[in-house]
Amino acid sequence: MNEQSNIAASTREPVAFNAALAEPFNVLIVGVGGQGVIMVSKVLASLAQAHGFEVKQSEVHGMAKRGGTVFSHVRFGPKVWSPTIAKGEADVLIALEWAEGLRWLPHLRRDTGVFICDTKRIVPPFACRSRRPGAPMRYSTETAEQVSAYVSEAYAIDATRMAEELGNDRAANVVLLGALSTVLEFSLPEWERTVTSFVPKKTIAVNTAAFELGRNWIAEAKTAPPSDMPARSAPTQTNYTPRLEITDAWCKSCEICVKLCPEHCLELDADRIAKLVAPEKCTGCRLCEWLCPDFAIRVHLDAEQPALEAAR
Amino acid sequence: MFREAPHFDVRDYLRKEMMPHFLCPGCGHGMALRALLWALHELKIDRDKLAVVSGIGCAGRLSAYIDANTFHTTHGRPLAYATGLALARPDLHVVVITGDGDCLAIGGNHLIHACRRNLKLTCLMLNNEIYGMTGGQVSPTTSETRLTTTTPHGNTEPNFDACALAIAAGAGFVGREVTRHVPKMKELIKHGLQHPGFAFIEVLSDCTEVYGRKNDMGSSSEMVMRQKSEMRPSAYRDSVDEPFRSTDLPTGVLARNARPEYGAALRAAAAARAAK
Ligand SMILES: Cc1ncc(C[n+]2csc(CCOP(=O)(O)OP(=O)(O)O)c2C)c(N)n1
Ligand code: SF4
Ligand SMILES: [Mg+2]
Numbered sequence: 001m002n003e004q005s006n007i008a009a010s011t012r013e014p015v016a017f018n019a020a021l022a023e024p025f026n027v028l029i030v031g032v033g034g035q036g037v038i039m040v041s042k043v044l045a046s047l048a049q050a051h052g053f054e055v056k057q058s059e060v061h062g063m064a065k066r067g068g069t070v071f072s073h074v075r076f077g078p079k080v081w082s083p084t085i086a087k088g089e090a091d092v093l094i095a096l097e098w099a100e101g102l103r104w105l106p107h108l109r110r111d112t113g114v115f116i117c118d119t120k121r122i123v124p125p126f127a128c129r130s131r132r133p134g135a136p137m138r139y140s141t142e143t144a145e146q147v148s149a150y151v152s153e154a155y156a157i158d159a160t161r162m163a164e165e166l167g168n169d170r171a172a173n174v175v176l177l178g179a180l181s182t183v184l185e186f187s188l189p190e191w192e193r194t195v196t197s198f199v200p201k202k203t204i205a206v207n208t209a210a211f212e213l214g215r216n217w218i219a220e221a222k223t224a225p226p227s228d229m230p231a232r233s234a235p236t237q238t239n240y241t242p243r244l245e246i247t248d249a250w251c252k253s254c255e256i257c258v259k260l261c262p263e264h265c266l267e268l269d270a271d272r273i274a275k276l277v278a279p280e281k282c283t284g285c286r287l288c289e290w291l292c293p294d295f296a297i298r299v300h301l302d303a304e305q306p307a308l309e310a311a312r
Numbered sequence: 313m314f315r316e317a318p319h320f321d322v323r324d325y326l327r328k329e330m331m332p333h334f335l336c337p338g339c340g341h342g343m344a345l346r347a348l349l350w351a352l353h354e355l356k357i358d359r360d361k362l363a364v365v366s367g368i369g370c371a372g373r374l375s376a377y378i379d380a381n382t383f384h385t386t387h388g389r390p391l392a393y394a395t396g397l398a399l400a401r402p403d404l405h406v407v408v409i410t411g412d413g414d415c416l417a418i419g420g421n422h423l424i425h426a427c428r429r430n431l432k433l434t435c436l437m438l439n440n441e442i443y444g445m446t447g448g449q450v451s452p453t454t455s456e457t458r459l460t461t462t463t464p465h466g467n468t469e470p471n472f473d474a475c476a477l478a479i480a481a482g483a484g485f486v487g488r489e490v491t492r493h494v495p496k497m498k499e500l501i502k503h504g505l506q507h508p509g510f511a512f513i514e515v516l517s518d519c520t521e522v523y524g525r526k527n528d529m530g531s532s533s534e535m536v537m538r539q540k541s542e543m544r545p546s547a548y549r550d551s552v553d554e555p556f557r558s559t560d561l562p563t564g565v566l567a568r569n570a571r572p573e574y575g576a577a578l579r580a581a582a583a584a585r586a587a588k
Contacts, residue, residue, distance in 0.1 A: 250331055250332040252336075253337055254338030254520070254531075255338075255532065256338055258533070259533030259537075260533055290343070290346065290495065291343060291492070292342070293337075293341070293532075294333065294342055295331070296332075298321065298323070
């Protein structure tokens, strides 16, 4: 999937609003547990509040600790009644995870909504059909191009990668806040003050840098046509074939590997030496390597050449 | 997505000409050795700056398989040798490998005084509740009712909680782990190696051939599986499982304090005297 840049950029000015904003402004923030969805919504809520708006925020983080879905509705304006955003009424949808972003797209306004999505993919356990690395999964297969047909303005940004490059992947949510800052008309000092007050003191520097990265990335995406965008390659998935190297002379037939392999793919052969009998079931989890008291098993994860590179 | 650095290969740290090692099939000491070598590898400890000192026993034998500076000493005394070595060569990482018999029976005094002094050393005690090497005599950690060659009607002596003993004697760092959790064992040993004082780590290991056989504990794999039982971390304590150890032992980091390190204190006192 090639999605290094803006999907459908616009040269539109930031969404204009002031104290006279007639209808509440709706921002929906989504992601999975541990990514910092709630922090983003708190920053936004306190910013809007400091600006004199009435703010309502509601969130669900039920299975958050297990990597489950987390979302937060933030609505602000002169008067806000409902704490939740109805389908098709979000002005901005911020997604910290790719599939979560797609899941919530129907909530975005078709005509004017802005979609900002991290390209980060976190595959939920139930999307895995097999524990084998590289096995096909039930994870969204939509491409950025397909998504662009559904939205008026959208950005697929490698926020997590950018934060990793800054040395702290936890700052990915602040990269997205930087991106969000270009669509909302709060002043830059207001943004910076609020963001700083919400991050741990030791991480202020990295978060300030993250915020600027996100902000500049959108500015760049708006001016440069997509083809000229610096190519940030999409996260790739490499297929691995686990291979077991067994030193027969060291194996003492204790059978720990045979009995403890979660996939039951080892057996003792006629000479009572451990053998991989079901290589197709091996996931390369290394449990046999770690538990072998005789150091007789070594797991290799041989990378399969991606078809594209092999063709080159 | 699969992003992984080349995985640690334990064979890089072994004296391959000594392999296969002499441990019985399924002996837990092999897993403990892997965890130690893995921890040393991850901390990038230079092998020329590493000294492994061990006593006598199946546990004590492990130093022979490590491709580094190793010192196979006398029964119960590895801490005494290691103390001298660490004082003379503060530039070295000194690691002691010892067994429950080596460390708590004949070497018990050395342990409490090592804890008291808090000299920078890492002591890895492999507790299999038995004198494995000599054929299965009762040890200070043998659980009550267990059969050994010296307790043919079941052990009646109460046993030591080695970690509680080390904490009481003042060790700077104390932790415990089971061999089944190799990566956790590695992490615990890493914490111990980085501690700037005396680090005592107890590994609950299985003597499969002697203790396991005598007490009818099943195959090696069954013994490993049973580790989930009573000696597992408190989080797993409620799950139904067959008990193995007779005491409910917590695992993980059990104590960590900032008592002054003995070697530095001794050198400072010597320097002050020299300056007079
Ligand atoms: C001074 C002395 N006393 C006794 C012995 C006999 N001996 C050798 S190993 C051992 C016990 C080892 O038990 P432990 O330290 O628990 O090691 P394991 O074999 O269980 O790993 C004994 C008593 C000896 N070698 N030296
Ligand atoms: S006697 Fe026990 S401790 Fe010694 S090698 Fe055999 S199983 Fe391991
Ligand atoms: Mg022993």
